[in-house]
Amino acid sequence: xxxxxxxxxxxxxxxxxxxxxxxxxxxxxxxxxxxxxxxxxxxxxxxxxxxxxxxxxxxxxxxxxxxxxxxxxxxxxxxxxxxxxxxxxxxxxxxxxxxxxxxxxxxxxxxxxxxxxxxxxxxxxxxxxxxxxxxxxxxxxxxxxxxxxxxxxxxxxxxxxxxxxxxxxxxxxxxxxxxxxxxxxxxxxxxxxxxxxxxxxxxxxxxxxxxxxxxxxxxxxxxxxxxxxxxxxxxxxxxxxxxxxxxxxxxxxxxxxxxxxxxxxxxxxxxxxxxxxxxxxxxxxxxxxxxxxxxxxxxxxxxxxxxxxxxxxxxxxxxxxxxxxxxxxxxxxxxxxxxxxxxxxxxxxxxxxxxxxxxxxxxxxxxxxxxxxxxxxxxxxxxxxxxxxxxxxxxxxxxxxxxxxxxxxxxxxxxxxxxxxxxxxxxxxxxxxxxxxxxxxxxxxx
Amino acid sequence: xxxxxxxxxxxxxxxxxxxxxxxxxxxxxxxxxxxxxxxxxxxxxxxxxxxxxxxxxxxxxxxxxxxxxxxxxxxxxxxxxxxxxxxxxxxxxxxxxxxxxxxxxxxxxxxxxxxxxxxxxxxxxxxxxxxxxxxxxxxxxxxxxxxxxxxxxxxxxxxxxxxxxxxxxxxxxxxxxxxxxxxxxxxxxxxxxxxxxxxxxxxxxxxxxxxxxxxxxxxxxxxxxxxxxxxxxxxxxxxxxxxxxxxxxxxxxxxxxxxxxxxxxxxxxxxxxxxxxxxxxxxxxxxxxxxxxxxxxxxxxxxxxxxxxxxxxxxxxxxxxxxxxxxxxxxxxxxxxxxxxxxxxxxxxxxxxxxxxxxxxxxxxxxxxxxxxxxxxxxxxxxxxxxxxxxxxxxxxxxxxxxxxxxxxxxxxxxxxxxxxxxxxxxxxxxxxxxxxxxxxxxxxx
Numbered sequence: 001x002x003x004x005x006x007x008x009x010x011x012x013x014x015x016x017x018x019x020x021x022x023x024x025x026x027x028x029x030x031x032x033x034x035x036x037x038x039x040x041x042x043x044x045x046x047x048x049x050x051x052x053x054x055x056x057x058x059x060x061x062x063x064x065x066x067x068x069x070x071x072x073x074x075x076x077x078x079x080x081x082x083x084x085x086x087x088x089x090x091x092x093x094x095x096x097x098x099x100x101x102x103x104x105x106x107x108x109x110x111x112x113x114x115x116x117x118x119x120x121x122x123x124x125x126x127x128x129x130x131x132x133x134x135x136x137x138x139x140x141x142x143x144x145x146x147x148x149x150x151x152x153x154x155x156x157x158x159x160x161x162x163x164x165x166x167x168x169x170x171x172x173x174x175x176x177x178x179x180x181x182x183x184x185x186x187x188x189x190x191x192x193x194x195x196x197x198x199x200x201x202x203x204x205x206x207x208x209x210x211x212x213x214x215x216x217x218x219x220x221x222x223x224x225x226x227x228x229x230x231x232x233x234x235x236x237x238x239x240x241x242x243x244x245x246x247x248x249x250x251x252x253x254x255x256x257x258x259x260x261x262x263x264x265x266x267x268x269x270x271x272x273x274x275x276x277x278x279x280x281x282x283x284x285x286x287x288x289x290x291x292x293x294x295x296x297x298x299x300x301x302x303x304x305x306x307x308x309x310x311x312x313x314x315x316x317x318x319x320x321x322x323x324x325x326x327x328x329x330x331x332x333x334x335x336x337x338x339x340x341x342x343x344x345x346x347x348x349x350x351x352x353x354x355x356x357x358x359x360x361x362x363x364x365x366x367x368x369x370x371x372x373x374x375x376x377x378x379x380x381x382x383x384x385x386x387x388x389x390x391x392x393x394x395x396x397x398x399x400x401x402x403x404x405x406x407x408x409x410x411x412x413x414x415x416x417x418x419x420x421x422x423x424x425x426x427x428x429x430x431x432x433x434x435x436x437x438x439x440x441x442x443x444x445x446x
Numbered sequence: 447x448x449x450x451x452x453x454x455x456x457x458x459x460x461x462x463x464x465x466x467x468x469x470x471x472x473x474x475x476x477x478x479x480x481x482x483x484x485x486x487x488x489x490x491x492x493x494x495x496x497x498x499x500x501x502x503x504x505x506x507x508x509x510x511x512x513x514x515x516x517x518x519x520x521x522x523x524x525x526x527x528x529x530x531x532x533x534x535x536x537x538x539x540x541x542x543x544x545x546x547x548x549x550x551x552x553x554x555x556x557x558x559x560x561x562x563x564x565x566x567x568x569x570x571x572x573x574x575x576x577x578x579x580x581x582x583x584x585x586x587x588x589x590x591x592x593x594x595x596x597x598x599x600x601x602x603x604x605x606x607x608x609x610x611x612x613x614x615x616x617x618x619x620x621x622x623x624x625x626x627x628x629x630x631x632x633x634x635x636x637x638x639x640x641x642x643x644x645x646x647x648x649x650x651x652x653x654x655x656x657x658x659x660x661x662x663x664x665x666x667x668x669x670x671x672x673x674x675x676x677x678x679x680x681x682x683x684x685x686x687x688x689x690x691x692x693x694x695x696x697x698x699x700x701x702x703x704x705x706x707x708x709x710x711x712x713x714x715x716x717x718x719x720x721x722x723x724x725x726x727x728x729x730x731x732x733x734x735x736x737x738x739x740x741x742x743x744x745x746x747x748x749x750x751x752x753x754x755x756x757x758x759x760x761x762x763x764x765x766x767x768x769x770x771x772x773x774x775x776x777x778x779x780x781x782x783x784x785x786x787x788x789x790x791x792x793x794x795x796x797x798x799x800x801x802x803x804x805x806x807x808x809x810x811x812x813x814x815x816x817x818x819x820x821x822x823x824x825x826x827x828x829x830x831x832x833x834x835x836x837x838x839x840x841x842x843x844x845x846x847x848x849x850x851x852x853x854x855x856x857x858x859x860x861x862x863x864x865x866x867x868x869x870x871x872x873x874x875x876x877x878x879x880x881x882x883x884x885x886x887x888x889x890x891x892x
Contacts, residue, residue, distance in 0.1 A: 014793040035671040043789035045797040156637060165634035168675060170616055187633055188611035191602060224700075225481040227693040229614060229675055246692055247673040253696065254670075257703030258783065264710065265779035266772070271789050272797070275804035282776050283809050289772045290816055293765040300761045307753070307760050314753050314760035315746045318767065318876065319739040326712070326735045326869065330728050333711040337704065343489035343717050347460040351491040351718070358721035363729050370736055423772065430764065 009036075013052065014044055026055050034060060038067030041076075045272050050079065061088035066096040071270045071277075074103050082108065086115040095140050095248065098127035135214045138252070139233050139242040142166035145173045146199055148182060153195035155185070168245040170229040174203045181209045181232055181240040209234040212241060216252045221342075223249045260340060263418040264333075285420045292427035296321070299431045303438035306446060312379060313441050316388055320437045323367065324395035324429030331356050331403025332425050336418050339407060353404055360396040368392045383444055391437035395429055402428035455482075459498065460490055472501050480506060484513030487522075491718050496525065507534035512542040517716045517723075520549050528554065532561040541586050541694065544573035581665050582658045584698070585679050585688040588612035591619045594628060594646035598639050601631070614691040616675040620649045627655045627678055627686040655680040658687060662698045667788070669695045706786060709864040710779075731866045738873035742767070745877050749884035752892060758825060759887050762834055766883045769813065770841035770875030777802050777849025778871050782864050785853060799850055806842040814838045829890055837883035841875055848874035 009028050012020065020028075029037060029052070037056065041049050041064070053076050056064060061080075065073050065088065077085060077100070089097050089112070101109050101124065113121050123141060130136020144165070146155050155172070159165065165187075172190075174182045183203035193202055209232035210219055222228065223246060230245045262268055266285025269278050300307070300317070307314050335352070338344035344352065368389035376385040402425040407417035410424075455474050458466065466474075475483060475498070483502065487495050487510070499522050502510060507526075511519050511534065523531060523546070535543050535558070547555050547570065555574075559567050569587060576582020590611070592601050601618070605611065611633075618636075620628045629649035639648050655678035656665055668674065669692060676691045708714055712731025715724050746753070746763070753760050781798075784790035790798065814835035822831040848871040853863035856870075 014791070033671055039671070039787075039789070042787075043784075043791070043794060045794060045801070159637050160639075163638055165638060167673065168616075169634055170614075170675070187637065188615055191605050191633065191637060192609055192611060193606075224693075224696055225479055225485070227613065229616065229692065246675065246696075247670075250670055250692075250696060250699065253699055253703075257699075257706070260703070261706055261710075261783060262779055264707070265775045267776050267779050269780075271780060271784040271787070272794070272801070275801050275808060278780075278801060279805045279808040282773075282805065283812060286769065286772055286776075286809055286813055287816065289769060290765070290813060290820075293768045294820060296768070297761050297765055300764070301758070304757050304761065308757045311750050311754045311760075312747070314757075314763075315743050315750065317760075318746070318764060318880075319736070319743055321764065322739045322742070322872075322876070323732065323735060326732055327728075329711045329868075330713050330732075333708055333713050334715075334717060334724075337707060338489075338717040341485075341488075341717070343485070345460070345489070348489060348491060348718065355491075355718070355721050355724060359725045359728065362721060362725040363732055366729060367732055367736060370733065374736075374740060422775075426768075430768070434764075 009040075013040060014048060022055065025052070029055060034063035035067045037064050041068060042072060042270060043272065046075070046274050049076070049272070053079075058084060058087045059091060062090070062092045062096070062100075065089070065100055066092060069270050070103060071273065073100065077104065082111050082115070086112050093140050093142065094123055094127050094242075095138055097124055098130075098137070099132075102128055102132060130212060133216045134212065135210050135216065135219050135233050135244060136212045138216060138219060138244045138248045139212065140166075140245065141242045143173055143232070143240060143243045144169065145175045145179075145240060146185065148174055148176070148198070148200035148203065150199045151195065152190055152193050152197050152199070152202070155190060155199060156195060159190075168230055168247060173232045173240055173243070174199055175240050179239045181234045181238055184232060207231070209240070210244060211236075217256060219244060220249050220252050220256075256340075260336070260418050263416060263420070264336070264422055266420045266423065285423055288420065289423045292423060292430070295427060296430035296434060299434045300438065303434075303442060306438055306442045310441065310445055312384075313438060313445075316375065316384075317434055317437050319371065320388060320391045320395050321430045321433035323371075323392055324399045324433045325426040327360060327363070327396050328399035328403045328425040328429045329422050331360075331400055332407060332421055335404055335407045336421065339411065339417060349404075349408075353400070356400040356404060357397065360400045361393075364393040364396040367396070384441075387440045387444060388437060391433065391440055394436040395433040398432040399425070399429050455486075459486060460494060468501065471498070475501060480509035481513045483510050487514060488518060488716060489718065492521070492720050495522070495718070499525075504530060504533045505537060508536065508538045508542070508546075511535070511546055512538060515716050516549060517719065519546065523550065528557050528561070532558050539586050539588065540569055540573050540688075541584055543570055544576075544583070545578075548574055548578060576658060579662045580658065581656050581660045581662065581679050581690060584662060584665060584690045584694045585658065586612075586691065587688045589619055589678070589686060589689045590615065591621045591625075591686060592631065592645055594620055594622070594644070594649065596645045597641065598636060598643050598645070598648070599641035601636060601645060602641060605636075614676055614693060619678045619686055619689070620645055621686050625685045627680045627684055630678060653677070655686070656690060657682070663702055665690060666695050666698045666702075702786070706782070706864050709862060709866070710782070710868055712866045712869065731869055734866065735869045738869060738876070741873060742876035742880060745880045746884065749880075749888060752884055752888045756887065756891055758830075759884060759891075762821065762830075763880055763883050765817065766834060766837045766841050767876045767879035769817075769838055770845045770879045771872040773806060773809070773842050774845035774849045774871040774875045775868050777806075777846055778853060778867050781850055781853045782867065785857065785863060795850075795854075799846070802846040802850060803843065806846045807839075810839040810842040813842070830887075833886045833890060834883060837879065837886055840882040841879040844878040845871070845875050 013025055013028055041052055044052060089100055171184045171186045173184050176182055183205040185199060185203050189202055207226055212233050212235050230243050232240055233242045233244055235241050267282055269281040371392055372385040372389040375388050406424050407421055410417040459471055459474055487498055490498060535546055617630045617632045619630050622628055629651040631645060631649050635648055653672055658679050658681050676689050678686055679688045679690055681687050713728055715727040817838055818831040818835040821834050852870050853867055856863040
């Protein structure tokens with residue numbers, strides 16, 4: 001089993017106690033593909049990471065650097081010389097070099113570029129002009145294009161002359177004399193078609209080329225909806241400027257998912273980031289939560305008198321707040337998923353809101369019954385039991401409003417609704433939870 | 447822009463106020479691909495969903511059903527007759543039919559199978575024997591295989607005879623006379639090689655075939671690491687039984703990401719699930735949280751006396767608990783990501799634990815300073831300020847232990863660590879937060 005073997009390799013390399021010699025590690029690394037090495041680096045604490053990277057051949061370094069997340073990539077690059085970096089990226093594809101260079105300090109990028117041939121430099125400078133999160137950032141220029149009046153026989157002999165086709169070439173592209181994109185020609189069609197046919201007769205035009213400015217997640221959607229392996233990319237004049245392949249699209253999907261997961265908790269760092277950087281990535285939302293926790297505390301502060309008289313209110317009040325927090329996070333998660341998958345729009349948001357209200361009422365009835373029974377059994381106080389149940393229902397309803405409105409408002413403000421949204425919604429449910437419970441207690445218990 | 451147009455179509459269909467006639471909706475649906483229609487269905491409340499689905503042609507229904515999430519798929523299927531369902535799935539690929547049939551009630555599945563030809567029935571019954579979350583569940587049998595002693599010329603003419611190659615065919619497979627898998631032959635290599643060569647001379651053997659029992663997320667890893675478009679699947683005897691294509695792997699990646707995101711909040715439902723089902727999917731973790739909230743309340747209950755004497759302890763105690771909860775969720779998220787990406791193992795978990803401890807101490811110093819200053823400014827009580835700062839540091843350290851141990855223990859118990867983990871870790875930080883703050887107050891303030 002290949003995958004098991006690699007897991008073993010990784011464990012051996014990372015395990016201090018295995019006491020490998022440099023040569024033994026080098027041999028293990030030689031058996032691994034560049035993305036497996038990248039995975040090993042991403043699974044390593046910083047010290048081991050530098051050691052492993054330093055043991056790689058220069059040619060391997062480029063491929064590995066490209067596979068790495070941005071943070072680790074830039075860390076490792078900052079430790080190698082300009083000459084080594086120039087050498088490492090030499091054999092990479094355009095989008096890969098651009099991916100690595102675009103995060104470098106200006107000065108350094110210029111030096112690396114000046115080490116390149118003029119043709120390469122111009123191609124890369126073109127690539128660097130596209131924003132990272134657009135189709136342009138995923139673009140490769142290794143396209144094969146033919147003309148509509150070529151015969152399939154000519155195309156076949158042209159392909160044979162290439163000796164080797166670029167990776168993930170499932171189709172070639174058809175352009176006119178001005179390099180305007182006309183359509184595509186799947187390789188499978190080329191080999192199943194009578195060679196006397198013309199490109200024009202069998203080229204496909206139903207799936208349009210991708211605009212270079214399209215956002216990368218929209219590129220992913222197009223690939224998924226149409227089961228694409230590669231697609232042509234055109235500029236605003238309709239000229240073919242490159243292609244995007246499925247492997248880069250899969251990376252986009254993975255990164256998006258990763259950011260969604262981490263963003264909810266207000267974290268943004270690689271798994272084995274050094275402590276200082278990890279602390280920095282998390283302190284913002286912790287500090288925000290400190291502010292909101294003081295807001296919740298101020299709410300309690302209003303009710304010092306009633307707590308002073310009936311101390312077990314302090315015992316029970318976190319229950320109401322905590323239940324609201326969990327319910328709000330549930331609603332928030334559903335809305336975030338709906339927004340990410342572009343399922344939510346103005347026409348169905350009302351239905352969603354009503355549905356969430358219905359859910360909060362159904363679960364409100366179930367949970368407030370449970371909470372009332374438990375409270376009665378604990379404190380033998382009928383009024384208190386009714387009070388906490390009512391406060392819980394109120395807080396579950398507030399959790400719906402917060403869980404839906406907060407992400408929608410963040411999006412309207414052009415903020416990523418996935419980042420730190422849970423800190424904001426739980427503030428609402430804390431405040432409403434404490435206020436409704438202690439407020440009702442003030443009215444009915446004193 | 448294709449993607450914009452489809453977003454518009456979707457909005458028009460879903461908008462009540464657009465008052466479309468049945469024929470107008472039908473026309474809009476005709477312009478959409480099956481996965482776009484699936485997306486429209488997933489973005490629709492249940493009532494509109496049934497209407498849209500009822501307007502589809504029977505041939506379209508099968509493709510659309512396959513693209514849908516399991517829940518919606520089974521809902522829609524439960525409303526159509528066995529004849530219609532048999533007709534709808536007729537043209538689908540093996541893995542697609544299996545995907546739809548495997549969730550049907552036993553009786554119904556048998557009826558549908560009995561409507562099929564013997565060959566189809568046997569293929570599908572074979573497919574149904576593989577667990578859904580393995581390579582077998584992603585398998586298609588539309589493989590093209592050749593023998594090692596075939597010449598490339600023979601292969602080319604064989605391919606031409608096929609008229610059309612199966613979707614995502616970037617390679618064909620090489621087997622011996624007993625159908626044992628030997629290697630693969632990329633289409634791009636076939637057309638760039640001298641036709642007099644033999645298959646044996648140019649076939650590739652460096653990437654092994656996938657075992658039919660491999661877990662689907664390991665399949666995804668292999669595809670990603672090797673930038674695969676398709677891969678052979680073999681049984682335990684090494685026989686070629688089918689192939690997996692990248693489009694199905696992308697679905698696996700998407701579904702995993704979706705489950706990770708939703709699982710954290712204890713939610714498992716499609717975005718527009720009806721209220722009853724949504725309530726049911728969420729009530730378990732809400733009820734669990736009720737139990738844990740009562741545990742936290744019992745902790746406070748121990749300290750009734752001290753709260754009775756110093757009421758502002760009740761005001762401040764949620765701050766300590768809440769900060770611990772956010773920090774624990776951050777650690778939990780990093781560990782869950784590391785486990786999902788298989789970056790964490792016995793060799794690096796110790797480093798990760800030490801790093802998290804360091805992070806909690808760094809952020810503990812920053813945040814406890816802030817909390818001490820704020821508390822002093824509010825209550826003018828020096829001891830209280832030191833107390834709450836100390837309790838916060840203790841709770842941040844407990845948050846690391848909970849955030850790392852809870853997912854690891856859940857995994858050891860063969861539970862999905864991503865599901866409801868945050869409810870468990872926040873219980874720990876609530877209890878430790880209340881206990882340390884009120885406990886220290888009992889010692890130093892009375």
